[in-house]
Amino acid sequence: MKNIRTNIFNPVSPETAAFLPDFVISFEKGKISSLLPFRKFHGAWEDKRDCICIPGLIDLHVHLSQYRISGLYQPALLPWLRQSVFPEEERSRNPYYTEKLSRDFYKAQIAAGTTFSIIYTAPFVEAAQCAFEVASDMGIRAKIGMTLMDMNAPDTLKHSTDYALRHSIDLYEKWQDRSLSYIFTPRFAPTCSAKLMQEIGSFAKKHKAYIQSHLSENPDEIAWVKELFGKDSYTHVYNDFGILSPRTILGHAIHLSDEELDLLKSSGSSIAHCPDSNFYLKSGEYPLRRISEHDIPFGLGSDVGAGTSLNMLYHAKMMNYRQTKDAILAEEMLYRITLGSAKIAGMADLIGSLDTGKDADMVFYKAPAGFDITQQSLSQLCFAPDIFKICKVLVLGKDMLDLA
Numbered sequence: 001m002k003n004i005r006t007n008i009f010n011p012v013s014p015e016t017a018a019f020l021p022d023f024v025i026s027f028e029k030g031k032i033s034s035l036l037p038f039r040k041f042h043g044a045w046e047d048k049r050d051c052i053c054i055p056g057l058i059d060l061h062v063h064l065s066q067y068r069i070s071g072l073y074q075p076a077l078l079p080w081l082r083q084s085v086f087p088e089e090e091r092s093r094n095p096y097y098t099e100k101l102s103r104d105f106y107k108a109q110i111a112a113g114t115t116f117s118i119i120y121t122a123p124f125v126e127a128a129q130c131a132f133e134v135a136s137d138m139g140i141r142a143k144i145g146m147t148l149m150d151m152n153a154p155d156t157l158k159h160s161t162d163y164a165l166r167h168s169i170d171l172y173e174k175w176q177d178r179s180l181s182y183i184f185t186p187r188f189a190p191t192c193s194a195k196l197m198q199e200i201g202s203f204a205k206k207h208k209a210y211i212q213s214h215l216s217e218n219p220d221e222i223a224w225v226k227e228l229f230g231k232d233s234y235t236h237v238y239n240d241f242g243i244l245s246p247r248t249i250l251g252h253a254i255h256l257s258d259e260e261l262d263l264l265k266s267s268g269s270s271i272a273h274c275p276d277s278n279f280y281l282k283s284g285e286y287p288l289r290r291i292s293e294h295d296i297p298f299g300l301g302s303d304v305g306a307g308t309s310l311n312m313l314y315h316a317k318m319m320n321y322r323q324t325k326d327a328i329l330a331e332e333m334l335y336r337i338t339l340g341s342a343k344i345a346g347m348a349d350l351i352g353s354l355d356t357g358k359d360a361d362m363v364f365y366k367a368p369a370g371f372d373i374t375q376q377s378l379s380q381l382c383f384a385p386d387i388f389k390i391c392k393v394l395v396l397g398k399d400m401l402d403l404a
């Protein structure tokens, strides 16, 4: 049993975060066993009274294979994919490269306070398998998918429909535990055949498996989808091929008609909103108000390498800054990088908030000397995160980072 005396902000809903000042959080065998005000606690404790403690952060959309090209600029999605992303993903064919890349990527995630993420790897089974093995070795938690492309991609990255399906299903069957599981990952409609999408859709439906992809990020991409598939809309392509479900997470979702929003809502699909990436590639402004009016669940993704940081507090701030009209408060910013995303990932019974019985995944931010931690500190953590310094990150109760 371990006991830490600290100040906790616990997400409850987009509108509410509970503030628990001077509490003791106790955990045993990876699970939280109690949360008590210090005055009611008896026993030995570790002193983190100068810290804010929040649940481990969640990144709902990130490309491990693009970690090393973050910040290498191209002004739009399709040229960026061709000139920056594809040559870099090709390098993951080398097992030594992909092993080191995976290790460095996870280390950087932990240093940024992220304890769970949903990952795209390079389109090679060896790269995806390596991402799982390194994660398992380091105690990292994630859903990981091999990015699938069976058309309109460089020959070096494109695979047959059979390869994409067979290896995805193998990985899905192999990795299904509490910390690591597989997510089917057709990159986006322009690089996936109708057959590939249909087969993934029907397997995922039958096995209740998760799917991730990209949707309506950029006008040129949308025109390309129209030319390739001729459907009513980009969302109709995924709907008609069986990709949409309550276990489907779609990155971006910027340029959508009301009919498309209705389709997303009725299918139960969720969105990974990536505000930093959307402005980096000048893709457009996320239709936050319309998505909220349609009651479509969404969480935040870094979208590294189009995103420029693995720090999810930075992306929470960008969610606010990348809306020209609507203000977003700190409670919602925290929710979208913790509990809201845990629900979308089907993990809310394990992670996303600090409650008795849940897993002990948490981050501690140290306040500067003389700095009072009050109810208002959540706003400062979200809008001025540089005031604080991550000093401790725990996954399943185990120290992944301890700078005390």
Ligand SMILES: [Zn+2]
Pocket: 061, 063, 214, 251, 303
């Ligand atoms: Zn992406």
